[in-house]
Amino acid sequence: GERDLLDELGRRNAEHTARERPAALAVPSVPAAAALADRYLPPLPAPLPVPTYPGQPPSYPDLPGARDPLGLDHLATDAAARAHALLTTGRDPFAGLTPWQDAVRIAASRPTAGLTATTRALYRELAHATGRNTTDLARAVAAWRQGGAEGLTVLETPWDPPAGPFDRARPLLAAAEFPRFTPWRNHLTHPTGTLQLRFGHDARWYGYESDPGADDWWPRATPDPDPVAALEALLTGDTVTEAPDDTYVR
Template sequence: GGGARGLRGGGRGRDVSASAAQPRAPRSMAAPDRDGDLRRTFAALPPREAADEGFAGTWWGNAWVTALEEGALDAARLERGRGYAERGHVDAITVTPGLVLAYVQGSRARPYRVQVRLRTLGDADWDRFLDAAVERPGHIAALLDKELPHSLADLADHGVPLLPGPGDLTPQCSCPDSGHPCKHAAALCYQTARLLDADPFVLLLLRGRGERELLDALSRRNATRAARAAQDRGPAPLPGVRAGEALTPRALPPLPPPLPAPPHPEQPPAYPAAPGGPDPFALDQLATDAAARAHALLTTGRDPVGGLTLWQDAVRLAAARPGSGLTAGTRTLYASLASAAGRDTAELARAVAAWRQGGPEGLDVLEEPWDPPAGRFDRARPLLLAADLPAFR
């Protein structure tokens, strides 16, 4: 005995008599980092004030309590277990398929390890449950709202006992009490009813399926059911009229008058610059020009530049650029337009000057050679020379 105490003290002379007299309570079972779809841990519920009404607040929570109370052999133990639950003697609760596990503080210093088992459902049972759930659209919506519809839970006639019945809950406790159930197991069952009140997926997990797995399965079955229903319905009939009615001569109502044209073209939106993208100023100029042409077509019925050649239109666009001369800002535009028309920048600059003087006719004067006929011009040449004016060309 002394050797054992010396080993427990670690050779530091620590007094171990106090720890021997007061055994250390086990660690809480709450381990959220270990939780997953098939394991959920719930923190200890706060104490609950005793009331005359039922311990649970939902019909399925009360069904769980009924299964506990109708399968119990001693009402006194149930009453003491209910008192333990109401006073918060149940520590964190862990729920896995077929098992509820927790530590319950009894009359001794060290709490007892309590578990309650419930039979899980087989694959065939889950198939029947899922089929029933997708029969009505409200079932899935109710589950997502943490509600358990009566029609979904009452599947006992189909061999799917979702809710436990009397004797279905199998308790086991580390206490020496051999009651069925003992007061500690009863306390855990009462607290589990409060968990079921808040989330019916706890009951479904006890029966063997996690929330995520169930919702995924319901989503797949719902999509399959909807696709099958759409295929069975076939295509909707197309609307139609009788042939005689369609061919009967009739007077059509007059078209509504056209909307008034806007007083002037609107400004185009601002185009942001992007690496490797088009020049935003060039885009703005093209959009502004297109708006002006559309406005002219709308108000006059003709496009003022619709008959221009490619070269004439390139000169027109370049001439519309504000400013004069080949500045740094216009060189890119001039080079692009000249290249598209198969000319060089110098030719385009001369053409722009002619266009600004006389429009298309000014461009014709620049580019079309003109040999005036003999007559007045021939008689004018010597008179011009006599007046010391420059040679006439």
């Protein structure tokens, strides 16, 4: 009857539609046996030789709205130096530094012959970031250039050395016909109050100088295990640190 006719028409329409529908694309696949089979891979090429020196960053233009080119240069230069140290020694020599120590290290890496406008700006930014002033930073930079991290420790942290080299220093200075120095913790101060030797944890003597009556000590000269040699270097040296305010301080 009518119902059978409608069912037949529906069946034929479905078959016709199925014939016109495009076949689904085959999904690419790999047999499991082939995927798990051992394959030969050629050996990796030999590592490139380690560069003698860290690479230098490109020049960064000073463009409106762009990042500070000085900051980018410092960041890239420091990253290259640390990467080179990691590659050659397997360790980061600056990983344990505090933010203040790292700021001093960065400032000390700038050239010593004349403070440019960019270097003065760097001093101001680093001092502000660490809660110090530029004089504090300039003094700390002088200490870092004098003896690295230990030089900075000698500047900032008095300590009580054990008996031994510190106790023998005053007789050695007296034997060299120097005046009697006044001891305080790891410091030996000249009677004029203008010269001072500080004993470091590395068993070296660090020279300091101050204006008379100022008690404003600045690192000067090269440290030495011999207190007499350290004092002679202090007396004959002519080291100054250029401060970021365009004045010269010892």
